[in-house]
Amino acid sequence: MKRKTQKQLKRTTDPTQIDFKAKFDLSGKTIVVTGACGLIGRAFCEAIAQFKGNLVLADIEKANPSELADQIAERNGVKAKGFAVDVGKRSSVEALKVFVLEHFDSIDGLVNGHQNKTNSFFEPFEQYSDENWDAVVETNLKGTFLTCQILGSHMAGNGGGKIVNIPSTYSVVAPNQNLYKGTSLGCPAAYSASKGGVDALSRYLASYWAEKNVRVNMITPHGVWNNHEKQFEENFARFSPMQRLSYSHEVASALIYLLSDASSYVTGDNLLVEGGWTVW
Secondary structure (H helix, E strand, C coil), rough: CCCCCCCCCCCCCHHHHHHCHHCCCCCCCCEEEEECCCCCHEEEEHHHHCCCCEEEEEHHHHHHHHHHHHHHHHHCCCCEEEEECCCCHHHHHHHHHHHHHHCCCCCCCCECCCCCCCCCCCCCHHHCCCCHHHHHHHHHHHHHHHHHHHHHHHHHHHCEEEEEECCHHHHHHCHHHHCCCCCCCCCCCCHHHHHHHHHHHHHHHHCCCHHCCCCEEEEEECCCCCCCCCHHHHHHHCCCCCCCCHHHHHHHHHHHHHCCCCHCCCCECCCEEEECCCCC
16 A cells, blocks of 8 residues: 655745635545534534545444445545444454555545443443443443544554544533533533543644654534424523534534644644533
């Protein structure tokens, strides 16, 4: 396989020499998205395809990533493939890497959009089981470790690439428990702990791989609307400076910046798309 060479940026003080629109173009790039069939994952994939990036949609088998890949490819005129993966299993992520390189010339980007919410995800802390804790941490944190190690190492050894991980507002601040009063929702400690690990891992890798031209950044969404119950929406509006939930397409717009050359001097950053939730 032909090794990628690091792209040299134009050395200039004259902004008229720069095509700023072209900086966002993803043509010819192959981006792997885990959790591709989820609420935010679908928006991620659609945005990448609209900017002409090729895609590997990776998700659990029952999500049927191949079907979504075919739809995105037909709608946007790009190459897209689906792959069933268990990100918590090394052998499965190794198989994902083999699949990508069989169908595409390179791996240019990795977006870790996977997460695990078990059937008893909202158990109170005092009763939270080992099984629940292990399942959440295995997917959210170990899964991100494995995809970064296996796919990120390939990029580091082949000219570079971009990694975007998804921690959480609750890896930045603690949950406001009043947000969940009168609702069936909550935020377990396992989620905060696993996402905090994603944040720390991302910062480590940003430094570790900087000289290899691998930029590692994060997007932190918050309160992404998904037909939430009315009481939750009302609670959220009271605590958010923008007084509303966000939408998945608002998160996806940030992704294009971090995957593209528009963010060529950005690494180790956590781009907060949370409506000012952590400002006050």
